[in-house]
Amino acid sequence: MREILALLKPRLWSFKNGSYSRDAKNRKLKGLLFGTVGLLFWAGIFAIFYRVLVYFQGIEGFGDVLARKLMSMVLVTLFSLLIFSSIITSLTKLYLSKDLILVHSMPVSTAKIFLARWFESTIDSSWMVVVYMLPVFLSYGIVYKAGLFFYTMVGLSIIPLCLIASGISAVAVVLVAVILPAGRLRSFFIFLGFVLFLILLMAFRLMRPERLVNPDTFASLILYFKSLEAPGSPFLPTTWIFDGIQAALQGQVGSAVFDLILTWSFAVAAIFVITWISGATYFTGYSKAQTTAGRLFPARGRKKRERTYLLNHLSGAVRAFAVKEIKTFFRDQTQWPQIFLIIALIVIYLYNFSVLPLDKSPIKTVYLQNIFSFLNMGLATFVLTAVAARFVYPAVSMEGEAFWIVRSSPVRIRTLLWIKFCVYYAPLLILTEILIVVSNLLLHVTPFMMVLSVTTVFLMVPGIVSMGVGFGAAYPDFQSENPAQSVTSFGGLLFMILCAGFIATVIVLEAGPVYTVFMAGFRGGSLSTLQWMWLVVSFSLVLLLCILAVIVPMRWGERCLSRND
Amino acid sequence: MIELKNLTKRYGKTLAVNNLNLSVARGEIYGFIGPNGAGKTTTIRIMGGVLAPTEGLVTIDGINMADDPEGVKRRIGFIPDRPFIYEKLTGMEFMRFSADLYGVDERVFRDKAEELLKKFAIFNWADELIESYSHGMKQRLIISSALLHDPTVIIVDEPMVGLDPAAIKMVKNMFRELSRGGMTIFMSTHTLAVAEDICDRIGVIHRGALIATGTTGDLKRDAGVEEADLEEVFLILTEGQQI
Known part of the structure; x- marks a missing residue:
């Protein structure tokens, strides 16, 4: 027992010594943020279960x-x-x-x-x-x-x-x-x-648990x-x-x-x-x-090797990091299951839209379809935030202890961050646009709503990716045994909170004008000058916000990472 | 070729490097020795552009690191003490990565990379993932990649750690050969025999400050001994700090 306790002591002492560590002054702030968010979740779970149990108590028999x-x-x-x-x-x-x-x-x-x-x-x-x-x-x-x-x-x-x-x-x-x-x-x-x-x-x-709310299936429900x-x-x-x-x-x-x-x-x-x-x-x-791992797929012949030939036209440093980023990502087998998970989530996400019982709703279908489509912009970008939290935010930390290579190379931190941005931007844009376009097609939305949602998401994706790269650079963890988990850190939490704020602001800014345009089209009327002005100001603000969301986090991340000792 | 002026580095309240002034001429091999925690690695990392100094200047080949960090780094081959590299790349891919970063001509890359990998006896492992390399193999790969772009200055922290005797002998010979060709080498080491063997001049750093510099003979004079090896001289100069 004495030996077991001795083996556990380093962990206890490390925890105790946390207040003496270099980042001790940030610990209170981090503790406060984590504590508040944690408490909100805790209270949320309690409220939901309490409400559900009270509701259950009201159902006689069951x-x-x-x-x-x-x-x-x-x-x-x-x-x-x-x-x-x-x-x-x-x-x-x-x-x-x-x-x-x-x-x-x-x-x-x-x-x-x-x-x-x-x-x-x-x-x-x-x-x-x-x-x-x-x-x-x-x-x-x-x-x-x-x-x-x-x-x-x-x-x-x-x-x-x-x-x-x-x-x-x-x-x-x-x-x-x-x-x-x-x-x-x-x-x-x-x-x-x-x-x-x-x-x-x-x-x-x-x-299909949604069938439980359908009275047609009530007979089977009793069973x-x-x-x-x-x-x-x-x-x-x-x-x-x-x-x-x-x-x-x-x-x-x-x-x-x-x-x-x-x-x-x-x-x-x-x-x-x-x-x-x-x-x-x-x-x-x-x-x-302890034996080193062999390659899962052995090396092929030397001439056939270069699969990243499409990147050959890029300049030296950009190609070096882009190729490295892509190869290390796909060779890390711990990433694969998460890619499968994303594919499954996309299938489920789109499947949900295909089974929405819109025709059974007392609200007009066209109206409902377009409301769902509008809210879907927020939902799809939330999904994007979750994916970015897992893949984009840890991108800088993934350099790990090999970060000295970046620091000693003739490449600016800014260049490195923009390469990381570009590597993740393209696939995430495609992913989000697929979610938006396919769900809109399943909802049979109006052309206006299709153009609006595709454009809005196109403007928002760079902002979210940039926040992922920027916050990841501002709060890097090069010592972590598993950098992918860095999203559960203070910086990761901050990234997700600010992304949620960014998405909510864009949705709120667009909601009013879009509703006005939609209702004008629905009633066959035209927009007044004031409404046009509202429309222009709102969309200009959205554009400005999206531009700031790209520039500010990247600059901030660059500054913090350059200062990182 | 290398000039450090009033170089100072503080980590919070800890003074790691204290007003260091130093210059190394072209083609010179300069050894940097000192007790643990004396500031050797911090100085080396500042010179490699890996750390920013709190105060002071690093000038390499006439270019100030603060003014043109990329330009300076292009002239440097940096070899750290611990060989952390991208484990999911193969050895040859890491060489290509370095070549791309430092702008090595595509036409000469393959031959040069193969030549270096053969020289360091890791060519047969060139297509294996780095995660399967031993510590020494990773160290040899890093040295190979640092030489790929023909740097004018080599900055190396503990070059012999993890290397086998054959590789140590080869590295020593290679450093001498490169130095004869005009390359400046700045190395920190705990292996005093290596420093004595190949360095033209040696600097002793203690509590972040340079307390002595010169040839082995100069250091002996500073220590007040005539018949002693570098180890003894080092112990006298840094007296009271050794365990």
Whole structure:
């Protein structure tokens, strides 16, 4: 135990020493921003669940069944999220962390090293999921007027759930590490995780939950509700926890305690088993993972090699960085699953538009179609912001410790940033325009709305890409083991907040004039001089805002990155 | 060829380089030695344009780094102490990347890159991803790429770290050969035998300031010893700082 605690101390001390670090003065501001945003999300989750549960209570007969089913779904989702998060975290902690060489050189047994890393991984992968699940249980407690016993049960049940999820993930990672070819671990698990996520996402969407609001399917809905009352599998930990919490909610102390003991005994037994398995196999897998990775696709003949010949007409430095950027992006296998994820999101996004029940709405279809089309500009650019947060924002940080090459080369920081801008601008523009044009075609919008949305998005994409590059340059993280995660940092959060502000401002500026033009066309009238002026001023402001969104972040990012020591 | 004037660098309240003045002539090999944390790497990085000084000037080949950083960097071959490079490129692609950055003529690139990679015994690995290279191989690749554009100045931080004895001997011979051809070499090192062996002059940096500079003989005089090797001279000059 002493050794395990000693292995955990560097992490605790690093956390404690954070206030002495170079960027300590920014920590308060960052803490405040993260705290506020986090609290808003927390409150939002609570408000939604509270509202839904109050609504369920008003449905006679089905209300409690629905509330129970909702909790069961929440627990299964929580468990799945914990497993997914634990796989990624335990993989990093057990096989990829930079300090592992030092740790394994110490006179401590493999099982103890494993336990220390696993414990750290469990905390890292669980704390956020647990924090954001608490408002859900709080809302149940308030709506069903539960006592202290319920809240104690929730607290005591979530801990073994985290331990079980993390244990299962760690065993899977440890066993696969022994079997898999060296160096392919990370790619495999990330790929596996995203494939599972995609299957779930697609399956959920293709079930067409919007049919639930259609009265025509009500007969089948009754059958569906009956199926809701079927209990979960008795072999799933989530079932024991669900039964325990439900019993606590109804004041059945004996039954609740029995389920709690069942859960804890399984968790403790699982820890014992994983320690035993890991003691026997962890070091073998770790040694194997130290071997360098072979190329997934071996090099081809020298003459056929240059696929980036299209970039040959560019000038030296521009070509050098453009080719490097593209090659390193596509050769990094951790990027691939995320590209598949984006493709799946596009399919789901467009599928949603194809199944909108506009004809069943009491509002006129033409009116509704164009409102959706207008709001779709905001939605598509929000999707773009999310994609940019994942790919564009970390672009500067991706230079990593090799950033000295840029600094010592005869290329200006400005040139580097504009190359990064250009590399991401073209594909993201195509992506966003595809979303806009196809969804507009599915909505059968007017030509005016089609031109407006295509043009607006065309003007906004450079601004969002520029903000991604600029903020990424202003808040680079060259030491990160996974730069893609830098978007969860202070700069990443700031980037997303300002992008949301930018999108909202453009939409608000255009909303009034567009409504006026649309209604004038709908009624067959013409615009007054004042309305024309409003139109010109609004669109000029949008244009100005889009230009500023390109120039200001790039300049700011350049200035900050040039000063970065 | 290289001139440092009143060079100062502060990291917050820490003074890393303190009013450093130094000049290195064309074709000279200048060794920069000092205890850990003395300011060697900071000075080297400022000279390579990787860091900006708090005060002072770096002039290389008559051009001020602050006025024309790109122009100066085009004349420099910079070799850092730790070989961090783009892991997802192959060795040859990294050479091409460097060639493009430094404007190496397309017609001579292939021959020159192959020649350098063969010289450093990594040609057989040229089409493999850098992530599969050892530390020493990465170091050799960086040295090869730094020489690709025929720089007039080589700035190198700990050149022998990670290299095997054969590569160390080859690098030493190559530095001598390049210096005879007029190339100026500024190197920081902890390997005092290497400094003594190939450097025309040596500077000792201590707590960010240059405390002695000259030939080994000059340093011996400064240290007040006649029969001593560079290690002993170094220990005397930086007395009280060694562990």
